[in-house]
Amino acid sequence: MAFKLLASFVSLLAALQVANGAATKKVTCASGQVTSNAACCAxxxxxxxxQANMFDGGECNEDVHESLRLTFHDAIGISRKANKAGVFGGGGADGSIAIFADIETNFHANNGVDEIIDTxxxxxxxxxxxxxxxxxxxGAIGVSxxxxxxxxxxxxxxKDATQPAPDLTVPEPFDDVTKILARFDDAGKFSSDEVVALLVSHTIAAADHxxxxxxxxPFDSTPELFDTQFFIETQLQGTLFPGNGSNQGEVMSPLRGEIRLQSDFLLARDSRTACEWQSFVNNQYKLQSAxxxxxxxxxxxxxxxHNLIDCSDVVPTPPAPASKAHLPAGLTRQDVQQACNKKAFPTLPTDPGPVTSVAPVPPS
Structure with a gap:
């Protein structure tokens, strides 16, 4: 009896090993590179x-920032409620923003995306x-x-879009938190934590318009680094610009040369999102995984x-983190407007360097 049980166990182990081998089988492309699916060789x-013609041979440059922005502006163009009601609410990540650029680039929220579309x-x-x-x-390759x-x-x-996404599906920087969270929920049932996670993209972002x-x-002092400074610097003392003039959607920052969006400023201080926002302050691993x-x-x-082919293994491994969470030079914990009432703001070192302005991101 014991022998039969052992034989059964050995047979099961062998079957699992075969299955695992099949699952991890690789394909060698004509170029010599290896991937999990032959379709990914392309x-x-x-x-x-x-990399050569947009990203300057592998730089985290302005075209990287803009390519990442475009992934969002294309994908968020979808409304579950409209589609369920039988009224076209957009197809999500379907390329419509470029295929129907003559229409969608005229949407107010898409101001400026025509440049990366043309590139x-x-x-x-x-x-x-x-x-x-x-x-x-x-966008994914640029971030790498x-x-x-x-x-x-x-x-x-x-599948490519056959019609443009509707207007007003992309959140605006002057929207309030309730409107932003509702828009993300309608687009794809994104939770408030997932909304904050998507805004990690602003760590390498800059504003032109x-x-x-x-x-x-830039939105933080290190736009060339995928780090946590954005979540620190959005919590520094700041003042909303009044009215609906040319500065609508902008927040005064204590760092000269840095811009903050009103939406980011509000999300960092709203009870529904403030603690999740603060949780990224000195947690690079969570920043990456979320x-x-x-x-x-x-x-x-x-x-x-399940209808798509996973080609994630072709993406290059990004460089290691190149900075540690810190308060900008000349600022202290007293300059932080903490909104999370569940956990104290982390203790951070202050940059010992002289107080300087943040340089603009050079155009590509």
């Missing part, structure tokens, strides 16, 4: 093209990818150039994941 030449267009034309797949893929970033998931198989008098103004999960969810809005 992506390696695309990586070479976009990506000739590269899309050189490769056999849908526009929907390319937009999300380019940024020190401290997670290795994002990528998929193939999205919120205040056109100061183009290339954004990776939220990006994965966002990037397939409008598609079923």
């Amino acid at each position: 992506l390696f030449p695309v990586i070479d093209d976009i 990506q267009a000739p590269i899309i034309a050189r490769h056999n990818l849908t526009t929907a797949d390319f937009i999300q893929f380019a 150039n940024c020190p401290g970033a997670p290795r994002l998931d990528v998929f193939l198989g999205r 919120v205040d056109p008098t100061i183009p290339g103004t 954004f990776k999960a939220a990006f994965r969810k966002m990037t397939i809005l409008g598609s079923k994941e």
